[in-house]
Amino acid sequence: MRLFETRDGDDGLPGPERFLAVLALVSGTLMAVVDTTMINLALPSIAADLDVLPAQVVWVTNMFQVVSAAFLLVFAGLSELATRRRIYLFGLSTFVLAALGAALSRSLETLLVFRALQGLGAAATLSIGPSLYRLIFPSRLLGSALGLSALVVGGGYAAGPTLSGLVLSFTHWPWLFALNVPLGLCALLLGLRALPRETPRQGSFDVPGALLSMLMLAGLFLTMNAVGHSAPAWQSVGFGAGMLAAGAAFIRRQRRAPYPLLPLHLFREKRFTLAVSASGLAFIGQGLAFVALSFLYQEKMGLSPLLTAWLFTPWPLALMVVGPLAGRLADRINPSVLSTVGLGVLAVGFIALALVDESTGIAGSLWRVALCGIGFGLFQPPNNREMMASLPAARSANASGVMSTTRTVGQSLGVALVGAVLALGLAVQVTLWLGAASALLSLAASAARIPLAHRAMQQRASSRRA
Structure with missing residues (x-):
């Protein structure tokens, strides 16, 4: 497989070690992503079993998200002193132990403590995951590697609700947490064996x-x-x-x-700043779409929750297919061009969704959601490659932390926008028009960096010929 071929002059790990290290990264990322989509479906069961109110049980999700968001930049900064390998292994260990504790919890208070610890572990793994890809893979394959990451994330989003539904059909909610234990232990063993070692930075935190x-x-x-x-x-x-x-x-x-936690001079690099801006705006659109579509399908179109969940799947499935292809292309052509095209497709998808009404059939809904997934798949891996490659390798941990934080903040803003629109009594389609506007603003930021990225590619080509 091309991702694990070794050529003369390659940086990163050799092919066989690269494969094992990627398995450790994929397993850790998959656990964290699946967890965010899997537990939501179990909240009613948890509330009934623990005899708590729905308003209280939502903190099973909120606690995880608050702690994870709060520590993303912290772990990215710590990884320079403690090394990315140690931070990632700490995150995996914490996540697995907390998952076991959550599975054994018999009160909401205890469950929330372990959910906070799970959020801490997830923050450690997600904040530096992209920078580890840059450390593991040679520079010529960075886009393909980040395309693989998009495949894993898309698969996690697609599999989470389905896996949760299957588990809850046969057994109780604690097993949703217990499933993470064997997978996490395997990832931890692989990480101990294969993740690269590096020299920590000298200085204070x-x-x-x-x-x-x-x-x-x-x-x-x-x-x-x-x-x-x-x-x-x-x-x-x-x-x-x-x-x-x-x-x-x-x-x-x-x-x-x-020794700043987030060196602000990073944002003097226009390619990096524009990539961050494009990412944040695109994730606002994704965050509001995932919530708005639930209301659109169930309240406006009268569909069941199960059918609504099924209608979501084209988005992550399209991301799984298109993301790796876009990542490979980004290693060969200007990644900003790919990102900009993807954002154009995403904006068209949002506009098509905003035009959905009671007469729109299942097929009409599926192609609209799939169009959004195709656009996001074309956008995300090339944009992430541009974000990572626009800074020196020594700053990849900072870039990774900013990338994860931007995704989390963008999705949270999108969800809040849906709530604000509904609180004002406006139609849910308004949020989808806001998603289209967000995608168009993201497209403008992405298009602005095309000549900058083209110039950087020409300089790299000239240096290789020299």
């Missing part, structure tokens, strides 16, 4: 910056959650004010810290 980052990101998520669930105005305002204060203090700290 930005503890004040880490604390401010946690407050800022947790506050942002809580603000979006309050808006999305139509919480009292004082909650949204309070969380928002805390988030803004922490964000301002964080930026001030990063400008003065000798």
